[in-house]
Amino acid sequence: MNALMMKLLGRVLMNEAQADGGQGGGADTSAPAANAPAPAAEGSVLTPAATDAPPAADTKTPEQAQQEADAAKDKTEADAKLTGAPEAYQDFTLPDGMALDAEVLGEFKDFAKELNLPQEKAQKIVDFQTKLATKQAEEYQAAVTKQAQDWAAEVRNDPVLGGANYEKSVESAIKVIQSFGDPALTELLRSTGLGNNPALFKFCHRISSAISEDKFVLPGSQSSTGRKSNEDVFYGSNS
Numbered sequence: 001m002n003a004l005m006m007k008l009l010g011r012v013l014m015n016e017a018q019a020d021g022g023q024g025g026g027a028d029t030s031a032p033a034a035n036a037p038a039p040a041a042e043g044s045v046l047t048p049a050a051t052d053a054p055p056a057a058d059t060k061t062p063e064q065a066q067q068e069a070d071a072a073k074d075k076t077e078a079d080a081k082l083t084g085a086p087e088a089y090q091d092f093t094l095p096d097g098m099a100l101d102a103e104v105l106g107e108f109k110d111f112a113k114e115l116n117l118p119q120e121k122a123q124k125i126v127d128f129q130t131k132l133a134t135k136q137a138e139e140y141q142a143a144v145t146k147q148a149q150d151w152a153a154e155v156r157n158d159p160v161l162g163g164a165n166y167e168k169s170v171e172s173a174i175k176v177i178q179s180f181g182d183p184a185l186t187e188l189l190r191s192t193g194l195g196n197n198p199a200l201f202k203f204c205h206r207i208s209s210a211i212s213e214d215k216f217v218l219p220g221s222q223s224s225t226g227r228k229s230n231e232d233v234f235y236g237s238n239s
Contacts, residue, residue, distance in 0.1 A: 148193030
């Protein structure tokens, strides 16, 4: 056997010793091979280990499936109602005590239909308009109240009719309103605040003063050198 054959035989014997784990050569059997795969990770708190269990099946009862189908149908119908104007608008909801003018309402419906507004959106416009109208009415009433208060203060501070003469001036002006006016006039002056208007107050006071003068003659009455009584001035003579 030549040297070449001896060398090949030695390599074969060495490979067989490594293959059977070095049982006879005292090799360390616990060491893994260089190309062995790393052991699988057990997982951690933030990365739990994956399980091989299949995901739970999404099973639904026939009742649940029917409920979902009904809900989808209702949503489809609701969406369909929002797509455009109805054939005819239903009555719009208004706050208690408020009404829409019939002619204006008809014009609004035509306008809403021209814009292809569904019932719900048209109702929102009505709601906004009623809110705006209510606010404007409140602001107007507040302005009327403030104006009446300012007028009353002006009368109280008048150098002739106000101050110490205020109560007497008011009494004489009221007498004119009650004698020559009627309940409708009284309500008008009260509701509008005009009963505090300084110009009207002075006008009534001048009438009251003229009635008290001896030479005052009402239109259509006979002239007299004597002073007419209040009854003759206010109600006429019975003679």
